[in-house]
Ligand SMILES: [Cu+2]
């Protein structure tokens with residue numbers, strides 16, 4: 001193909017004028033609660049997960065405040081154990097897991113592949129309700145005795161000793177799992193069946209590939225979590241004796257079950273972030289993605305190999321040395337595809353036309369923080385080194401670099417990137433940029449410090465700690481305030497735009513994927529007529545009138 | 551309670567106080583320098599490219615190069631080789647940590663909410679204080695009475711979960727005399743962060759002396775020593791001396807008492823019966839009480855049992 005094309009020729013032109021956009025199409029709360037429009041459902045998910053993020057964030061600030069001094073600062077040991085457990089459980093089950101797929105994914109996948117909606121729109125609404133019910137049951141623990149087991153629910157503490165509302169939280173997580181499974185199913189079928197004419201697999205935006213891989217993991221791994229949590233509930237209620245050694249059970253078995261889901265779940269959390277970063281870097285550099293297929297297939301590779309490394313959470317649990325050795329080796333293998341992605345993103349900057357808009361700033365923050373998160377994971381994958389670092393603050397720092405520095409930062413970057421599309425409003429660039437910078441500084445203050453703490457022998461989940469660690473803990477706590485301010489400013493900037501923001505153009509960043517070829521905000525059917533796709537999501541050289549290279 | 555202390559004498563890590571420590575630290579620094587090099591490469595390239603290729607006009611033309619197989623294979627293979635090397639480095643110290651020398655000095659460890667008990671080969675049992683000889687391999691054989699715990703000694707670089715219903719082991723060879731911290735690293739409830747112990751690394755001769763002292767000062771009269779042991783060995787949690795009923799029968803007036811057992815037989819309490827009750831409590835179970843008394847076989851020395859008997863004679 002050597003003809004030239006401009007952006008307008010990529011798809012069937014779409015004026016968007018005349019038709020009412022999806023936000024104004026239907027008024028009143030009932031029209032939202034009964035909608036089957038993937039965009040509205042995505043928006044409702046978005047509101048829910050951001051709310052969960054705020055709740056989880058408040059718990060995080062409380063935990064950090066308590067750790068300002070080596071003994072009691074503001075709460076009791078029991079209160080502290082509840083605060084950190086709720087922080088973890090809310091952030092994992094109510095925020096990170098659903099965050100990108102259910103909100104941005106729901107909104108974007110159908111538009112990106114040129115469809116009117118997801119494959120099963122009613123099922124999609126049903127998933128949202130399941131999520132809400134599960135979330136409410138989980139949160140009911142707040143008033144019904146809290147929970148103090150850690151988000152990992154290790155037995156026999158959770159099954160026999162803890163007097164808190166363990167059943168509520170696990171039952172809630174169990175129910176939310178169905179939402180996750182059904183959403184994954186919906187996405188996979190949508191991508192298989194509803195791609196617009198000309199939208200071949202390799203023309204799909206990389207976010208779609210990432211969410212495809214994520215959906216696979218959601219479908220395969222989540223049932224295992226469901227069974228595990230159900231068994232835990234039975235163990236607690238009826239002493240069936242599967243996990244509790246006092247009843248003839250095996251507590252290490254629980255850990256195998258739990259991590260068989262929860263390690264792949266790490267990829268449920270990070271793969272969508274990878275997808276967003278691919279979009280942000282390509283669009284804000286207006287550059288053809290370097291190594292499209294490598295990025296696409298590394299997502300799938302991570303999803304598959306990710307199933308075989310759960311035992312790296314259990315090197316000192318009492319599992320056999322041979323098992324530990326195999327899990328360690330596979331852990332190093334799964335590091336390769338993540339590394340490949342980072343190299344490809346960096347290379348995509350080469351020869352680009354880079355503008356440091358807020359989304360791009362967040363993408364760069366991601367690149368640096370995720371790189372640190374990945375490289376510190378290498379320490380923990382090494383068997384001998386993990387003997388020293390396991391269950392210390394080094395681990396806490398490492399996974400926050402991946403989950404917050406990676407996923408949460410990607411989520412915010414994506415939010416800024418697609419906000420004009422979702423709401424039709426432009427936000428204050430200044431607010432966005434300052435929030436990205438505050439997040440970067442605050443995050444490193446909070447969590448880089450914790451690498452020192454962990455290396456020096458500070459265990460995690462400690463209410464009281466040795467006096468010698470106080471200076472580092474205090475510094476980390478101050479960092480959490482800066483980090484909190486950064487995220488808060490980001491959210492405020494977006495909310496303010498709803499009132500004061502300028503009307504967003506259809507394509508504020510000059511992107512080529514389909515979502516930028518329709519109005520902001522889109523009409524309910526997404527496109528006036530089914531788009532016909534003639535080339536890939538990142539063919540910037542073509543759009544710029546350059547000759548196509550082979 | 552006096553909190554223990556971790557000696558830290560380098561920027562990142564605690565002092566190396568066991569033969570394992572330097573092997574673990576070699577792996578730590580191997581990952582550390584690998585990480586620094588890759589971090590500088592990636593962030594350096596990112597910053598450079600962002601500055602060099604910043605947008606000048608809206609009409610900028612961008613590179614059409616979409617991949618480069620040679621480059622991509624290179625940047626997959628080089629990290630792969632480095633990672634496999636790091637895997638083996640990690641494996642080496644792990645194997646060293648996993649295989650205890652046959653001549654190791656064995657100490658039994660029990661974790662429970664929220665204290666550590668260390669039981670020495672001669673039956674000496676000590677709570678929250680682990681004395682070990684310097685320069686001799688020591689093996690800990692660990693189990694938990696209730697929930698999961700994890701035994702961690704940062705200066706030794708050893709850590710292992712302590713699991714109910716399972717024996718786990720670690721071993722170390724301490725190289726620095728002095729005190730250091732032992733911590734619980736598996737969350738176990740509200741007292742998790744107080745589940746600390748002091749590790750005392752002693753010269754061989756001091757260690758022998760320490761063991762001697764644990765069974766109480768040897769110049770104490772037997773009745774006094776027995777009273778001390780009654781409190782120290784947890785008899786007091788089940789037996790009162792004032793007549794009040796607890797889990798077990800009271801010791802008040804026990805000596806000479808005519809005791810009835812669950813099988814209906816009777817005996818007058820004497821030295822032999824008390825000794826049997828301590829070493830083999832299930833042999834005769836006092837009527838009206840559950841058979842929950844633990845055996846103290848291996849935990850009390852002859853001299854200590856004699857002292858306890860002497861003490862019980864005085865409880866009237
Ligand atoms: Cu994992």
Ligand SMILES: [Cu+2]
Pocket residue numbers: 698699700734735736737738739741742743745
């Ligand atoms: Cu503990």
